[in-house]
Amino acid sequence: MSSGHMDRRDVARKLLAARGEALIVTGLGSTCYDSGAIADHPLTFAFWGGMGAAAMAGLGLALAQKKRPVLVWTGDGEMLMGLGALATLGTQAPPNLSVVVIDNELYSETGMQKTHTGRGLDLAAMAKAAGFERSATIRTEAELDEWIPKLYKPEGAAFVAIKVNDARYPLTLKIRDGSLLKNRFREALLGSKALE
Amino acid sequence: MAAEQKLVTWPDEIYDVFKRLDIRQVAYVPDAGHTRLIKSCEADKEMQVISCTSEQEGVAMLAGTWLGGERGALLMQSSGVGNTINLLSISLECRMPLVMVVTMRGEWGEFNPWQLPMGQKTGAVLEEMEVIVYRVEKAEEIGPTTYAAALMAFNTGRPVAVLIAQCVIGFKDWSK
Ligand SMILES: Cc1ncc(C[n+]2csc(CCOP(=O)(O)OP(=O)(O)O)c2C)c(N)n1
Numbered sequence: 001m002s003s004g005h006m007d008r009r010d011v012a013r014k015l016l017a018a019r020g021e022a023l024i025v026t027g028l029g030s031t032c033y034d035s036g037a038i039a040d041h042p043l044t045f046a047f048w049g050g051m052g053a054a055a056m057a058g059l060g061l062a063l064a065q066k067k068r069p070v071l072v073w074t075g076d077g078e079m080l081m082g083l084g085a086l087a088t089l090g091t092q093a094p095p096n097l098s099v100v101v102i103d104n105e106l107y108s109e110t111g112m113q114k115t116h117t118g119r120g121l122d123l124a125a126m127a128k129a130a131g132f133e134r135s136a137t138i139r140t141e142a143e144l145d146e147w148i149p150k151l152y153k154p155e156g157a158a159f160v161a162i163k164v165n166d167a168r169y170p171l172t173l174k175i176r177d178g179s180l181l182k183n184r185f186r187e188a189l190l191g192s193k194a195l196e
Numbered sequence: 197m198a199a200e201q202k203l204v205t206w207p208d209e210i211y212d213v214f215k216r217l218d219i220r221q222v223a224y225v226p227d228a229g230h231t232r233l234i235k236s237c238e239a240d241k242e243m244q245v246i247s248c249t250s251e252q253e254g255v256a257m258l259a260g261t262w263l264g265g266e267r268g269a270l271l272m273q274s275s276g277v278g279n280t281i282n283l284l285s286i287s288l289e290c291r292m293p294l295v296m297v298v299t300m301r302g303e304w305g306e307f308n309p310w311q312l313p314m315g316q317k318t319g320a321v322l323e324e325m326e327v328i329v330y331r332v333e334k335a336e337e338i339g340p341t342t343y344a345a346a347l348m349a350f351n352t353g354r355p356v357a358v359l360i361a362q363c364v365i366g367f368k369d370w371s372k
């Protein structure tokens with residue numbers, strides 16, 4: 001059981017509809033399937049492994065592409081494996097970086113085991129303590145609608161934990177080859193320079 | 197001792213290699229052997245130097261660096277290699293370059309027994325993961341080897357590690 005009520009795919013639709021120029025990195029687990037199912041995009045790089053890597057990859061990307069909003073979009077379990085990364089991101093706090101955790105309080109892909117967020121751990125408070133200028137836990141659609149545009153504005157590093165219910169969806173992933181994902185991302189972002 | 201230290205130039209040579217290869221992001225978990233290189237990178241306004249809480253963060257960060265069109269490198273000591281293993285899959289699966297410069301411990305006059313399990317197996321573990329490993333035991337070869345290794349990583353999208361032997365770095369003689 002999760003304490004959240006929103007559906008992860010509704011959240012994903014809203015997040016992606018507002019993406020504009022943003023570069024997106026998803027973590028492994030359900031967010032990578034959400035990204036493939038709702039609206040695959042060349043400028044979405046979906047980890048299908050490397051648990052704990054999404055946030056730091058977002059940092060490297062945000063430092064390389066300071067003019068573009070960068071969104072890390074991952075699950076609570078994936079974020080918890082990279083808690084050190086939350087500390088590193090907080091101390092760096094690039095203004096164009098936002099981290100969105102789709103928090104179902106579960107490791108849903110591996111059999112719905114409870115994560116620490118289901119035991120009261122407050123990721124948004126940890127992010128704030130680490131140095132994120134803006135951070136919040138989102139439980140309602142009204143809060144979500146208010147936050148989404150802010151996530152794509154480079155006005156200081158932002159962190160949100162979006163509480164969702166325990167709905168599971170089929171594992172949909174359009175592109176499984178990491179090398180292809182990387183090449184299409186770089187080509188879409190860098191043009192012919194990507195192939196140099 | 198002071199005269200001896202003046203002869204040490206390899207950290208500056210690695211820094212020069214980073215400049216020649218246009219490396220813009222440097223991630224590290226400190227090792228005493230990297231002190232001087234970290235200082236040089238931090239003094240460089242064109243480089244973004246990121247202190248990580250664990251070496252695996254550096255591996256993940258450099259994937260983002262590459263996606264974003266920049267080049268990076270990761271500095272660590274041999275024990276840190278153990279913290280990177282699963283995330284090496286990013287470089288391997290995505291064919292992304294990964295440049296690691298590793299100062300060795302646990303192999304030459306080591307005083308701390310806790311350094312031995314990882315230090316004795318650093319090269320073997322990396323090779324088992326299909327990382328391309330260059331071990332350097334002579335100070336004058338560190339610069340050229342780092343250049344060749346990093347160039348190959350960027351041109352071919354492979355993970356490489358330059359292991360700087362402890363006999364080059366020196367050790368504390370605790371018997372004195
Ligand atoms: C290093 C590592 N440990 C464990 C796993 C197994 N694993 C795959 S997905 C996952 C759960 C992810 O949980 P979360 O990020 O909360 O995703 P969601 O609940 O949205 O599926 C786990 C533990 C793994 N892939 N890699």
Ligand SMILES: [Mg+2]
Nearest residue numbers: 075076077106
């Ligand atoms: Mg989860």
